[in-house]
Amino acid sequence: MVGSQADAGQASQAAPVDDSALGVAADRVSRSTLRPAIAELQKEQKERAAALKDPRTAARQLLAERGWAGEFSCLDALWSGESGWDPRATNQSSGAYGIPQSLPATKMATAGKDWRTNPITQIRWGLGYIEASYGSPCAAQAFKQGHGWY
Template identity: 60%
Template sequence: MRSESTLETTRRQNKKTRKERSHRIAMFGAASLAVVGLVTGGAFAAQASAEAQERVAATTELAESTGFDRAQLGSYAGIAKAHTEQDATIALAAANKVIAANKHKVDASDLTEVASSLASFETLPLDKVVSLTAETKAETVSVTLAAAEADRAAAAAAAAKVAAAQAAAAEVAKSLATSNTPEGAKATARAMAQSKYGWGSGEFSCLSQLWEKESGWNYKAYNPSGATGIPQALPGSKMATAGSDWATNATTQVAWGLEYISASSYGTPCAAWSHSQSFNWY
């Protein structure tokens, strides 16, 4: 019971001390205002007096409500300023990092502008620093989200491009597989002989028999002598004049074989077939 009484007494003394300190502050402020009024006089003195009274009243009210004196309040204001500037520094560093990483992906002009304003935070009013810091953080998030969306769109476009290339390659492979069969090669030769050389069904009949004898219309046919492919070019590399894919594409081999017959002394498939029947080669 004695300890509680002592504690209560101490509390009352502290409260009394705070009130006396507040009253002294108010009295000092009032005295200062009186001096200002006497020295300056006029409307300016009245206005200055009113503003000073407001500041004194605010300081007094804050001191009474918190129990802190003016020195303590100044110390806490310094701590608040330090925290605000540290927050600004962190926000500014994050903004600059995002700008550097994404300036070529998305429009970061708004973030660049507000970050530039925040960069001089040490010379700005504290409330302005707080406002610019919040705006910088918001713009940083906005640019980050926009960059993520740009990355997603780029990845989707790249995937679509790869898929299209794969589809085209598959279509080419399918077409090649069809044209590389004996029947596919014959169809190609018939169309090419007619469109490019004007050779009709009679000449194609001779051509069909000639290359049936030579290779069975097999683009992979190979003779130990070195003769290769459907027209049995000797060596097979001669067909490179018609295309670099001569070893794997029946159409390229057909194109080379038709041109060879046309440009040679035979002139036509039937003349070449006649020579082959007589000498077993053409």
């Protein structure tokens, strides 16, 4: 006990720490850490605003990211026929939903919790589905022309 009291007494006599430098350093680290996250959030907000106005614009960008820039006309024909590019389009008989007409609609939840309303989320999911099932938008469009569905 005596030893711990002595240790406590020595600790209280230690020189005070100037933490203003620590605060400045921590603030710099926080800002440098947050800056990329804030930039990404701002980018996503701009993309979503543009996609709400014209989902085709977002699709062109997402196609280019996948190396499919030359396949937009196929995707446009496919999804114009499916949903008219309406993120809230619902097939009354089957329940297929959204721009890519996901069936069941809840499959798109794997792409994001905003799948019901966000065209970008729907387009990302739809492009993933097309790639996994057909290989490319033009292959999906060709399949649809031959079968009446994709």
